[in-house]
Amino acid sequence: MQIIVNAEPREIRAETLDAALQELGLTSPAIATALNGQFVSRAKRVDTTLSDGDRLEVLAPMQGG
Amino acid sequence: MELYGVELTSRLLLGTAQYPSPQVLLEAIHHSRCEVITTSLRRESAGGSGAAFWDMLQDLSVRILPNTAGCHTVRDAVTTAHMAREVFGTPWIKLEVIGHGDTLQPDVFALVEAARILSAEGFQVFPYTTEDLVVGERLIEAGCEVLMPWGAPIGSGQGLLRRDGLKAMRAHFPKVPLIVDAGIGRPSDAAEAMELGMDGVLMNTAVAKAGDPVAMARAMDLALRAGRAGFEAEPMERRDMGVPSTPVLGLAELM
Numbered sequence: 001m002q003i004i005v006n007a008e009p010r011e012i013r014a015e016t017l018d019a020a021l022q023e024l025g026l027t028s029p030a031i032a033t034a035l036n037g038q039f040v041s042r043a044k045r046v047d048t049t050l051s052d053g054d055r056l057e058v059l060a061p062m063q064g065g
Numbered sequence: 066m067e068l069y070g071v072e073l074t075s076r077l078l079l080g081t082a083q084y085p086s087p088q089v090l091l092e093a094i095h096h097s098r099c100e101v102i103t104t105s106l107r108r109e110s111a112g113g114s115g116a117a118f119w120d121m122l123q124d125l126s127v128r129i130l131p132n133t134a135g136c137h138t139v140r141d142a143v144t145t146a147h148m149a150r151e152v153f154g155t156p157w158i159k160l161e162v163i164g165h166g167d168t169l170q171p172d173v174f175a176l177v178e179a180a181r182i183l184s185a186e187g188f189q190v191f192p193y194t195t196e197d198l199v200v201g202e203r204l205i206e207a208g209c210e211v212l213m214p215w216g217a218p219i220g221s222g223q224g225l226l227r228r229d230g231l232k233a234m235r236a237h238f239p240k241v242p243l244i245v246d247a248g249i250g251r252p253s254d255a256a257e258a259m260e261l262g263m264d265g266v267l268m269n270t271a272v273a274k275a276g277d278p279v280a281m282a283r284a285m286d287l288a289l290r291a292g293r294a295g296f297e298a299e300p301m302e303r304r305d306m307g308v309p310s311t312p313v314l315g316l317a318e319l320m
Contacts, residue, residue, distance in 0.1 A: 059145075062105050063081040063104065064131070064132050
């Protein structure tokens, strides 16, 4: 299926959020995820299933003011 | 200064963006003697764009205050706050909901709503607000125990544009920690904020974009400490006319 990851279309085979992150190489422990604008906690990634067209945001720590 | 039950000896909160290098940032943090730094969340790329910064944070003994910079809606800000809480492992959140693209003025209506939601969810909210007293009251009702009025637009370095508004805030909220967030350009601005009785100052660009950020970090620390000491020493009232400081009595007649 195709999902949008950080504004870029990506083809993935994984069906859960947890598996999708692995497949996409987004494996840092210091990331947070939001699916279609809703926060998905680390613990819930395994049980979160993805659908075609989902918008996934994967954020990491960055410098800020 | 006490923020959400945490006692701090430095009144400076320092932003971590825009430094020439990570090494300069580390030295600036050290020489500023700050105990709180601000951070953000941005999109991760494969390979871990945030990993190096994350590793750097692990070695620091300062507290982290993540922000919601760049958020324009309640929903964006609330979601970002949740993501920040998980990544940084802190209930502290610097809540920014930007309402105006040119001035980066906070959308105070969305700010109050987001503050209410986040406070109810256990966050300890540091709201980036204006000097408006009614907004300040609403934020406190929403659960905020700190207010962060702007000095001038973010990144402008214009100093304190509404001195009287900050003074009114101090008078209106005598017990609430007030931190001037945004607009500081020079050490004199930071000292002035302290002399007005503000509890702290949050700055980023003034240090990061100085010719020598490490030296400026040190200067800001000194300015804050001098300004606070001056406030506590109760400055004299201003006078309209000159008044001789040397006694007139006993002045010789030499004509």
